[in-house]
Amino acid sequence: xxxxxxxxxxxxxxxxxxxCMVAVFPVRSVISAAAAxxxxxxxxxxxxxxxxxxxxxxGDQRIPNPATPTGISISRVDGCTQTFVSGPNVTAATVNRSxxxxxxxxxxxxxxxxxxxxxxxxxxxxxxxxxLLIIQARPHHAATLALGxxxxxxxxxxxxxGVAGGVSIVDSRGVEIKGLTIxxxxxxxxxxxxxxxxxxERTAGFGGTPSGCFTHGDRACSDIYLIANHITHIAxxxxxxxxxxxxxxxxxxxxxxxxVESFGRGNAGALQHVVIEGNTVAYxxxxxxxxxxxxxxxxxxxxxxxxIYNTDNIxxxxxxxxxxxxxxxxxxxxxxxxxxxxxxxxxxxxQWNPRxxxxxxxxxxxxxxxxxxxxxxxxxxxxxxxxxxxxSLDTENANRWTDHILVSGNRVWNSPGTHLGDPxxxxxxxxxxGRSTVAGHAYDALYIDAFGPHSQIFDVYVYNNVFxxxxxxxxxMHRESANTVDFGGMWRRVVLWNNTIVGxxxxxxxxxxxxxxxxxxxxxxxAINCNKYQGLSSGANFYLPSASFHSLSAWQQDNGYRWDxxxxxxxxxxxxxxxxx
Numbered sequence: 001x002x003x004x005x006x007x008x009x010x011x012x013x014x015x016x017x018x019x020c021m022v023a024v025f026p027v028r029s030v031i032s033a034a035a036a037x038x039x040x041x042x043x044x045x046x047x048x049x050x051x052x053x054x055x056x057x058x059g060d061q062r063i064p065n066p067a068t069p070t071g072i073s074i075s076r077v078d079g080c081t082q083t084f085v086s087g088p089n090v091t092a093a094t095v096n097r098s099x100x101x102x103x104x105x106x107x108x109x110x111x112x113x114x115x116x117x118x119x120x121x122x123x124x125x126x127x128x129x130x131x132l133l134i135i136q137a138r139p140h141h142a143a144t145l146a147l148g149x150x151x152x153x154x155x156x157x158x159x160x161x162g163v164a165g166g167v168s169i170v171d172s173r174g175v176e177i178k179g180l181t182i183x184x185x186x187x188x189x190x191x192x193x194x195x196x197x198x199x200x201e202r203t204a205g206f207g208g209t210p211s212g213c214f215t216h217g218d219r220a221c222s223d224i225y226l227i228a229n230h231i232t233h234i235a236x237x238x239x240x241x242x243x244x245x246x247x248x249x250x251x252x253x254x255x256x257x258x259x260v261e262s263f264g265r266g267n268a269g270a271l272q273h274v275v276i277e278g279n280t281v282a283y284x285x286x287x288x289x290x291x292x293x294x295x296x297x298x299x300x301x302x303x304x305x306x307x308i309y310n311t312d313n314i315x316x317x318x319x320x321x322x323x324x325x326x327x328x329x330x331x332x333x334x335x336x337x338x339x340x341x342x343x344x345x346x347x348x349x350x351q352w353n354p355r356x357x358x359x360x361x362x363x364x365x366x367x368x369x370x371x372x373x374x375x376x377x378x379x380x381x382x383x384x385x386x387x388x389x390x391x392s393l394d395t396e397n398a399n400r401w402t403d404h405i406l407v408s409g410n411r412v413w414n415s416p417g418t419h420l421g422d423p424x425x426x427x428x429x430x431x432x433x434g435r436s437t438v439a440g441h442a443y444d445a446l447y448i449d450a451f452g453p454h455s456q457i458f459d460v461y462v463y464n465n466v467f468x469x470x471x472x473x474x475x476x477m478h479r480e481s482a483n484t485v486d487f488g489g490m491w492r493r494v495v496l497w498n499n500t501i502v503g504x505x506x507x508x509x510x511x512x513x514x515x516x517x518x519x520x521x522x523x524x525x526x527a528i529n530c531n532k533y534q535g536l537s538s539g540a541n542f543y544l545p546s547a548s549f550h551s552l553s554a555w556q557q558d559n560g561y562r563w564d565x566x567x568x569x570x571x572x573x574x575x576x577x578x579x580x581x
Contacts, residue, residue, distance in 0.1 A: 038527035041459035041493045042404040043579045047332060047378045056273040056300070058220040063332050066304040069275040070132070070176060074227050077139045078111055085138075086116030092145070096123050099133070103172075106131035114143035114180070121147060121154045121165060127172035128212035130219060135167070137179035147185040150194035158208045160263055163256070165198030166234070169224060171211035172201070176225040183230075187255070188237040189247065193289070195256035196231035196281065199224050201271045202263035203297070206324070214269055221271045224260070228278040231257050235285035239312065239348040241359070248359035253287030253348035257311070263323040264297030270326065274301040281308045287348035290317040290370075291341075297326025304332065309339040309432050312346040313366050315387065320373030321397040329375040333382065337431050338368040341387035342438035344422050361421070364441045364474070367392035368412070373402050381409040385429045386436045390414075390445040390467065393460060394489070398453040405460045408579075412446065413468040415439035416504070420473050442471040443482035445501075450489030456521070460494040463579060468502035469511050470535070482510055488517040493525035497578055502534045509539040514555075514564075516544050528563040530575030 050062045055071035067073065084095050095114065099122075102110060106129045115138040122145065127133060137143035147166050154164035158171060166182040169175050182196045201211040201221040213221040236255040238247040247253055258281060262271035276292060284291050291311045294301055296319065308315040315338040320327030343349045343366045350359035368387035371377050373395045384390045390412035395402040415426020417440010426439025445467035450457045469484040484501050487494070503511045513533050520526045533541070533552055540548035542555040549555040552569050566573050 037576065037578065038495050038497070038525070040461040040463070040495050040578050041525065042376070042406050042461050044378065044406065044408070046376055046404065046406070047330065049332070056223060058222050058272065061300065061330070063300050063330060064273055064275050064302045066277065066302060066334060069227070069277055069302060070225050074278055078134065080113035080138060081110045083113045083115065083138055086118050092118045092120035092122055099124055103127040103133060104129045106133065109134065111136065113138035115141040117144045117146050119146055119148065121145065122167045123156070124169045124172050124175050125156045126170070126212050127175060128216040128219065130174050132174045132176060132223065134176040134178060136176070142181065143179065144181040144183065146183055150185060150187045150192040152192065159200055160202050160206055160208065161200065161261065163193045163195050163198045163200070163259060165195045167197045169199045170201070171213070173213040173219065173221050174223045176227065177229060178225070178227045179229065181230045183232045186233070186235040186237055190238070190250065190252040193254045193256070194234055194236070195259045196234045197226055197229065197258045198256065199260040199274070200262070203265065203269035205265060206263040221262070221269065222273045224271070224273070225275045226258060226277070226279060227275065231279060231281045232283045236287045237285065239285050239287045239346045242347050242350065243358060245352050245359070248347055248350045248352045250348055251288050254289040255284065255286045256289050256293060257281035257284045257286070257291040257308070259290070259293050259295065260298060261293070261295035261323055262297040262326060264326040265324045270297045270299045272298070272300045274298055276306060277302060277304045279306045281306065282310050284311045285346070286311065286313045287346065288313065290314040293317040293319060294328045294331060295319040296323035296328065298328045299330050301328070301331045303334070303336065305335045307337045307431060311341055312343055313341070314370045315341045315368050317370045317372060318374040318377050320375065320402070321395070321400045327373055327375040328377070331374065331377050332380065333369060333377065334380045336369070336382045337429060338382065338387065339385045339429055339432045340436050340438050341366045341368050342422070342441055343388060344438065344441060364388035364443070370394065371402055371405055372396050373400055374405070375402070376404045378406045378408070379410060380406070383429050384410065384412045386414045386426055386439045386442070388441055388443065389447050390442065392444070392447040392449070393457055394447070394449045394451050395455040395457060396452045398455060400452060400455050402450070402457045403459045407446070407460070407462040408464050410465045412466065414442040414471055416470050416472045417441065424473060440471050440473040442469055443474040444484070444486045445469045446485045448487050448491055448494060450491060456490045456492070458492045462494070462496045462499060464498050466500045466502070470504040470508065471511065472508070474510065483512045483515040485513065486515045486517065490518070490521055492521040494520070495526070495578070496528040496531065498530045498573070498575060500532045500534065503537055503541065505535045506538045508537050511537060512543060513541045518545060523561060526561070529566050530573045531564060531567040532572055533567060533569050536569065
């Protein structure tokens with residue numbers, strides 16, 4: 001797929017912030033009167049969840065509930081309609097034949113249970129029956145797909161994007177994948193794109209045949225549940241190679257842990273009610289693609305309670321504008337644990353050196369949680385640690401936009417690190433094994449940007465989060481400052497309210513607490529206030545495109561927008577809440 005993730009920072013004053021004292025330049029105040037409390041551009045009221053215990057219904061505009069995403073608890077153990085125990089006469093091909101024979105003759109829910117180790121992918125291709133097909137590990141047994149090299153035979157002939165899924169769900173509705181281990185699936189180069197689990201549907205206008213769930217009985221494509229799976233070592237090994245000019249900085253070097261994508265135009269036939277919950281996705285090498293992604297015309301979806309760690313590109317991505325005119329929308333990304341996301345050794349983001357005939361590292365640039373062109377996305381109560389960017393809101397496609405993003409209750413942090421390159425050691429959050437080997441490369445805990453030419457990001461509310469950046473080594477690698485919170489690109493109507501924003505303290509001259517690379521398109525509707533700042537450095541802590549500020553008081557007096565007029569240093573501001581989200 002090769003979506004360009006690299007963004008070279010252009011920060012007017014940033015190159016010198018960490019290395020010398022910077023003068024404070026007065027900025028003419030453009031707002032003289034005390035600003036009224038802002039109205040948040042989006043709140044939790046915009047996101048309606050299914051009641052606990054209710055099965056999602058087509059067209060209901062509700063997000064599946066994290067407690068009971070399919071209408072029942074994800075911890076419930078169900079019986080098996082069919083059971084397949086791997087052996088010489090029972091292979092993945094056996095399972096796939098049974099699925100094909102069953103899938104469109106179902107009048108009730110069916111459960112296919114797997115036990116043992118299978119060495120080829122599992123397919124659900126063209127299921128338009130609305131009854132739920134569950135494929136899961138047999139209760140109290142393990143089911144492993146140990147897959148090896150991705151083959152072209154794993155790609156559905158009607159599949160649009162050429163992705164080979166370890167489990168693939170194409171042109172289908174009503175499928176649950178639960179409790180499987182998918183491991184060791186890989187390629188090297190650009191001929192195949194492996195994915196641990198791959199979900200795709202498409203509407204008319206993208207070649208081939210539209211998904212059968214649209215053409216049979218005028219139904220929706222809906223109800224895809226990926227629950228409690230363990231996905232590891234999915235890799236495009238080309239991103240490890242530093243001696244190939246062909247693969248160096250190549251946007252077609254791709255792999256995915258979990259990829260859900262819908263090829264649609266606007267609201268014409270969105271894939272709805274997709275759940276990615278309780279999965280572990282780790283030790284992946286995904287080139288210029290993502291570890292877990294929801295891409296295109298997908299709505300009413302849930303990404304919750306997953307553990308995603310030790311990967312060399314973006315952990316969670318909600319995307320729009322790549323597959324037609326569809327934006328992923330009305331999605332809840334909640335309660336996930338993300339750690340150790342770093343592109344430093346990902347040569348798909350490298351730079352070819354003709355003198356040494358080698359591919360060297362570029363600026364680390366992977367987001368822990370990334371929105372790229374989504375609409376109405378709520379990022380809530382996640383822990384993001386030791387990632388190049390923590391939470392990043394962006395749009396990369398020209399003349400497009402990201403809108404109505406709510407970021408609340410998250411904790412984003414990194415360890416200082418120990419070395420300029422990898423390994424650079426630091427602590428892991430609780431729930432992640434071992435220790436981090438990619439600490440200290442973070443340059444933003446929160447990044448709000450519109451990277452694509454003439455693109456915009458607007459209607460963003462960032463509330464009640466903790467953003468901490470104590471990275472030691474980003475500035476040393478690239479001779480520019482890191483930030484805790486950074487604004488860039490073309491942005492408007494952003495409210496940054498009641499957050500704790502933490503830097504590295506007096507001894508750290510690399511990290512600015514708040515950087516405004518580009519002023520908002522318009523001041524109306526924008527508010528940065530009632531934040532608590534901690535860990536101010538002895539250098540510049542705040543900056544605008546043409547001015548830098550050492551102290552909070554200087555910033556408050558001279559930023560020109562009354563930003564942070566009620567914010568405080570090291571104590572809670574005591575401002576009124578704008579929302580209960």
